[in-house]
Structure formats: C-alpha cells, structure tokens
Amino acid sequence: MYLKHWYLRAGFLVAFFLGAAFFGVCRAEAAAVAVTGDIVNLRSGPGTGYSKVGEVSRGTQLAVVGQSGGWYKVRLASGALAWIAGWLVKPVAVSPGSETSRAGSLPSTQTTECWVTVTGDYANLYSGPGTNYAKVGEASPGTQLAVIEQSGDWYKVRLQTGSEMWINRSSTRPVSGAVSQVPVSRTRDEDGLIGFDAKESGPVTEIGFTFVRPVDAQVSLSAVPPRLVVEIAGLPSGELGKGWDFDSGIVSRVYAEWVREEPPVARVVLDLKTSGAVSYQTLSSPDKRVLKLRLAAGPLYAVSGRVIVLDPGHGGSDPGALGPSGLQEKDFNLDVALLTAEELRGRGAQVFLTREADQYVDLYARTAKANSLGAAVFVSIHGNAAESPRLASLKAGTSTYWYAPADDPVLGFQREKRELLARCLQKSLVDKLGRKDLGLFTANFVVLRTATMPAALVEVAFVSNPEEEGLMRADWFRQAAARALVEGLEDYFQQAG
Numbered sequence: 001m002y003l004k005h006w007y008l009r010a011g012f013l014v015a016f017f018l019g020a021a022f023f024g025v026c027r028a029e030a031a032a033v034a035v036t037g038d039i040v041n042l043r044s045g046p047g048t049g050y051s052k053v054g055e056v057s058r059g060t061q062l063a064v065v066g067q068s069g070g071w072y073k074v075r076l077a078s079g080a081l082a083w084i085a086g087w088l089v090k091p092v093a094v095s096p097g098s099e100t101s102r103a104g105s106l107p108s109t110q111t112t113e114c115w116v117t118v119t120g121d122y123a124n125l126y127s128g129p130g131t132n133y134a135k136v137g138e139a140s141p142g143t144q145l146a147v148i149e150q151s152g153d154w155y156k157v158r159l160q161t162g163s164e165m166w167i168n169r170s171s172t173r174p175v176s177g178a179v180s181q182v183p184v185s186r187t188r189d190e191d192g193l194i195g196f197d198a199k200e201s202g203p204v205t206e207i208g209f210t211f212v213r214p215v216d217a218q219v220s221l222s223a224v225p226p227r228l229v230v231e232i233a234g235l236p237s238g239e240l241g242k243g244w245d246f247d248s249g250i251v252s253r254v255y256a257e258w259v260r261e262e263p264p265v266a267r268v269v270l271d272l273k274t275s276g277a278v279s280y281q282t283l284s285s286p287d288k289r290v291l292k293l294r295l296a297a298g299p300l301y302a303v304s305g306r307v308i309v310l311d312p313g314h315g316g317s318d319p320g321a322l323g324p325s326g327l328q329e330k331d332f333n334l335d336v337a338l339l340t341a342e343e344l345r346g347r348g349a350q351v352f353l354t355r356e357a358d359q360y361v362d363l364y365a366r367t368a369k370a371n372s373l374g375a376a377v378f379v380s381i382h383g384n385a386a387e388s389p390r391l392a393s394l395k396a397g398t399s400t401y402w403y404a405p406a407d408d409p410v411l412g413f414q415r416e417k418r419e420l421l422a423r424c425l426q427k428s429l430v431d432k433l434g435r436k437d438l439g440l441f442t443a444n445f446v447v448l449r450t451a452t453m454p455a456a457l458v459e460v461a462f463v464s465n466p467e468e469e470g471l472m473r474a475d476w477f478r479q480a481a482a483r484a485l486v487e488g489l490e491d492y493f494q495q496a497g
C-alpha cells in the first residue's frame with residue numbers, strides 16, 4: 001500500500017517535469033496571445049468559413065492550445081475552445097504559474113501543439129518512446145512534425161496522415177512560427193463571405209479565395225481599365241469581405257462588391273498595374289468552395305515561381321550504366337538536367353541541381369538538399385540498362401518510377417501527386433521521344449523514399465541498347481528529352497495546382 005502510494009506520487013512528479021521540459025521546447029510557438037483587433041470573432045474552426053461562436057475585444061488574453069494554418073485554437077476563461085485568426089492577435093509572454101504555463105501538466109491533448117523539423121539523415125519512427133519499440137516508419141530530413149507529447153528524450157508526433165508515433169529528440173530541432181504555408185499578405189478583415197489570401201513567388205502572384213458555400217465563379221480579363229474580374233453566383237447575402245490589403249508586382253488592389261441582389265451575384269475585382277499582356281490560370285476545388293488564381297505579366301507557365309530540384313543520376317566515381325560504345329550514363333543525365341534547368345528557368349521556375357558537374361554526390365545528400373529548399377518537386381534523371389549483355393539489344397524504351405505506399409506515414413499522404421508527377425513525365429517523354437512506352441513502376445529507391453515532396457525518377461532510354469545509346473549521344477535527342485521533362489512538369493503543375 002505504501003509502495004503504491006509512493007509510485008503514484010513519483011508518477012505525478014515525472015509528469016510535471018516532463019510537462020515543463022515540453023514547454024521549453026515549444027517556446028517558439030505562442031502559448032498565449034493578446035487580441036489586437038477592436039472586436040474579433042471567435043469561430044468554431046480555423047477559417048472564416050466556420051460559424052461564429054463569440055467575440056473578444058482588444059487586449060483580451062487567450063491561452064493557445066493548437067494551431068492550424070494562420071489560425072489559433074484558444075481556450076476561453078469558461079474553458080470552452082474556439083478559433084481566432086492569427087493576424088488579429090499577437091503572442092504574449094506568460095508569467096510562471098499562470099493559467100497557460102500550467103497547461104503542461106494537463107493531459108497531453110490539451111498541451112500547446114508545437115512543431116519540430118527532422119534534421120540530419122532520415123530518422124526512425126517508433127511505436128513507443130524508445131528504440132526497443134517497433135520501428136514503424138521513417139521521416140526524411142526537413143519533414144515537419146507536430147509534437148503532441150514528450151517522454152524523456154522522445155517526442156510523440158503526429159504525421160500529416162493523422163497517425164501518431166515517436167521520434168528521438170536528437171533527430172529534430174524546433175520550428176518557429178506556423179508550419180503551414182504563410183501567405184505574404186492576408187485579409188485584415190476576417191468577417192465576410194469570402195476569405196482571401198495571397199502571395200507573390202517570383203513573377204507570379206497567387207491569390208486564393210475561400211467561399212462560405214459552393215459557388216459558380218467566372219473569371220474574365222479586361223484591358224481597359226486593366227483588371228481581372230471574378231463573377232460569383234451562389235453566395236448568400238451579407239458582407240462580402242472588403243478592405244483586402246494586398247499589393248504585388250502586378251496587382252494594385254483587390255476588392256469585392258455586389259453586382260445584383262436577386263439572384264445574388266457578387267464580384268471580386270483585381271486592379272492590375274499593367275495594361276500589357278497578362279496571363280492567368282484558375283483552379284477550382286472539387287467542392288467549389290476554393291478558387292485559386294495565378295497571374296503574371298507576360299506568358300504564364302505553370303512551372304513559373306515553383307522551386308524544382310533536378311537530380312542528374314550518378315556522377316564522379318559512379319558512372320551509372322555503360323553503353324556498348326562507351327557512353328556513360330552519368331554524362332547523359334547531367335546534360336539533360338542542365339538543358340532542362342535552362343528551359344525551366346526561362347519559364348520563371350527556381351531550379352536547383354543536386355550536382356552541376358561530374359562529381360559524386362551521396363543519395364541522401366541529394367534529397368536532403370531538396371528537402372531543405374522546400375522544393376515543390378524532385379525529378380531524378382537516369383538512363384536504363386539491361387540486366388545482362390545478352391538482353392542489350394532487346395531491352396529498349398522509356399519508364400518512370402514513383403514510390404508512395406498507401407500505408408507509409410510520410411509518403412502515403414502524397415500518393416496521388418506522386419503518381420500524377422510520374423504519369424505526366426512518362427507521357428511527355430514517350431510523346432516527344434517516340435521510344436517504347438514501358439510504363440510506370442513503383443520502387444523503393446532512396447531518392448524517392450527520402451524526398452519529402454512529390455518525386456519521380458525517369459529512365460529516359462536504355463544506355464545498354466546500341467540504337468538508344470546512339471540517340472542518347474545526339475544533342476537533338478537530349479534537347480528533346482529536356483523539352484519533354486519541361487512539358488511534363490507543366491502538365492503536372494497544371495493538374496496538381
């Protein structure tokens with residue numbers, strides 16, 4: 001009896017100190033916020049599309065218990081939970097012993113959610129807090145994970161798929177700020193039927209509208225005055241959301257207004273700075289509640305403004321496959337990658353290569369670079385080889401590899417996009433090069449497994465095949481392969497958004 005009592009007490013102390021350590025790590029995230037707007041709405045979820053559940057006035061302090069996108073989940077004095085827009089509050093320091101600093105000793109589901117980034121090489125994920133538990137997954141460098149609990153040197157983390165597992169603290173570092181993409185500019189008006197966010201990446205301005213209910217939206221461009229107009233049918237009556245404060249290289253002002261009361265038709269107007277050529281693309285979500293616009297002065301390519309990592313396979317001491325007349329795969333891979341990069345840069349993409357010369361680069365270093373850049377896609381470029389010289393003349397054609405097992409905690413989340421990327425690249429290569437279509441394959445290659453973004457590996461043709469080796473030596477074929485990869489990426493970004 002005495003012993004049991006002692007254990008209980010020890011258990012409480014351990015829990016308390018772990019709670020304190022947990023907060024030490026998460027200090028980068030706000031544990032409490034103060035309201036900066038005059039009167040700010042509280043909502044049932046992280047967005048203006050959720051119902052209003054209350055109001056708070058300037059200066060009110062709220063304990064933060066979670067975060068999603070630009071929104072904070074807060075606990076009110078009554079104990080109730082609600083969401084508030086991140087741009088209408090500011091983080092505040094919490095004095096020891098106050099309501100929020102005690103949150104660490106509450107059950108883990110109520111602790112402040114914070115984020116860590118996986119550092120170094122890929123890290124093992126376990127079913128419990130220790131290496132003696134089953135290994136259940138791997139997280140690549142750069143992967144961001146939500147920490148929901150701590151035990152000793154171990155963090156319990158939640159993956160994008162919602163599954164929970166453990167990672168050693170030494171494999172991570174804390175992330176400061178919100179983990180999701182934070183737009184450069186946001187609406188300052190969180191009331192209204194239309195939510196707005198916008199950002200500028202390179203020559204491209206990206207604007208997103210979120211509607212309180214599904215709408216039919218028609219986009220049209222007018223030259224005089226220069227503006228883009230989105231006509232919207234299907235909204236209920238009410239305040240649309242005005243005073244959006246956004247200014248980019250191409251857009252000078254964005255505002256919404258009612259065009260007609262019955263049936264209600266509204267429009268959003270984007271005043272443009274140029275009367276010259278403007279291109280735009282639109283992407284509507286399947287539920288018709290989100291409309292995304294991409295605009296650029298001059299031609300707009302889907303790859304424009306994207307961070308793309310190209311990976312010329314092999315290099316240096318590793319020549320890759322060898323052709324019957326001596327072509328080394330590594331040289332073909334590099335040349336095609338350089339040509340592809342040039343073409344992509346001409347279309348406004350930000351392109352990085354994992355090697356730009358004939359040098360050896362470790363496979364893990366290749367994806368680590370892409371992960372740290374936060375690239376949108378990773379494309380590894382290779383030439384194929386028959387398993388034996390006996391098959392050299394028989395094996396020919398183009399194939400593309402991808403990897404995203406549905407049950408993989410990290411990659412399964414990207415399954416559709418990874419397959420789409422592989423499909424777009426394969427189709428374009430086959431169309432442009434005219435080699436035999438060997439199709440898509442899945443394979444657990446290091447570069448496909450450890451890239452945290454959609455990744456594909458193309459085998460353009462067979463170095464080991466005498467005919468294809470001859471083609472792979474030719475400049476025109478290399479140019480055509482590069483153009484095919486560019487068109488494949490265009491196709492991918494058009495579909496993936």
Ligand SMILES: [Zn+2]
Binds near residue numbers: 314
């Ligand atoms: Zn290769």
